[in-house]
Amino acid sequence: MGTQNQGTYHAIDIANYFLFKAQQDEELLSNLKLQKLVYYAQGLYSATHDDQPLFNEKIEAWTYGPVVPVLYDHYKTYGANCIPPDPLFDPSTIDKTTQDFLNEIYDAFGQFSAIRLMEISHQDQCWEDAEIGNEITVESMSKCLRKYLKNG
Numbered sequence: 001m002g003t004q005n006q007g008t009y010h011a012i013d014i015a016n017y018f019l020f021k022a023q024q025d026e027e028l029l030s031n032l033k034l035q036k037l038v039y040y041a042q043g044l045y046s047a048t049h050d051d052q053p054l055f056n057e058k059i060e061a062w063t064y065g066p067v068v069p070v071l072y073d074h075y076k077t078y079g080a081n082c083i084p085p086d087p088l089f090d091p092s093t094i095d096k097t098t099q100d101f102l103n104e105i106y107d108a109f110g111q112f113s114a115i116r117l118m119e120i121s122h123q124d125q126c127w128e129d130a131e132i133g134n135e136i137t138v139e140s141m142s143k144c145l146r147k148y149l150k151n152g
Contacts, residue, residue, distance in 0.1 A: 009094065011057040011068045014038050014102065015075075017094055019085040021106050028082030031075045032064060033114035036121055039066035040148075041105045043126070043141030047149060053138045054098075061130035065121035108148075 018037045022029045029037070038059075045054035059066050075083050091099065109117060121127055126144040130136045 008053055009055045009098070011038060011055045011071050012074065013094060014041055014055055015068075015071050016086050016089040017091060017099070017102050018106060018110075019083060020089055020091050021103065022110070023085045025110075027110070028084075030080055030082055030114050031072065031078055032080070033117055034075065034083060035067050035071065036065060036114070036117035037105060037109055038068055038071060039121060039141075040109050040145070041102060042138065043145035044105060044148060045101065046138045046142035047146045051139055051142045059136045059141070061127050061132055061134055061136050063132060065118045066124075066127055066136055 015034055015038055018034060018041075019029060042054050042059060046052060057068050057070050059068050094102070109120075112120065124144050126136050126140040129140065
């Protein structure tokens with residue numbers, strides 16, 4: 001857990017951090033909402049770090065918005081129910097700068113419901129441009145999600 005690969009994390013590390021953060025705020029996350037938070041973390045990280053990814057696993061365009069397939073598979077047994085945080089997850093395995101960044105993502109996007117996040121992600125050009133089932137590249141996410149940085 002928390003292993004870094006050339007300066008990046010694994011998608012499960014980012015998901016575990018968001019689940020941990022949600023628990024701190026006395027909230028729970030569904031797979032759908034978690035997927036969108038991880039998507040925005042990847043895209044906005046790359047937009048602010050010269051197109052470098054936060055994690056290496058791919059994100060695909062699915063009917064309900066962007067999805068990290070390996071995360072979906074990991075949590076699919078929960079269906080639409082909330083996912084409990086991993087009791088073995090140690091947030092200190094994520095460096096402080098990255099934690100601060102993830103906290104900003106959570107504060108900005110975590111306030112929305114899973115359905116609202118799906119609707120917002122459907123307005124992102126990178127999701128619109130990718131055909132369902134195809135990868136949304138880090139470069140396309142970085143380019144299209146820069147609007148969130150410019151607008152606010």
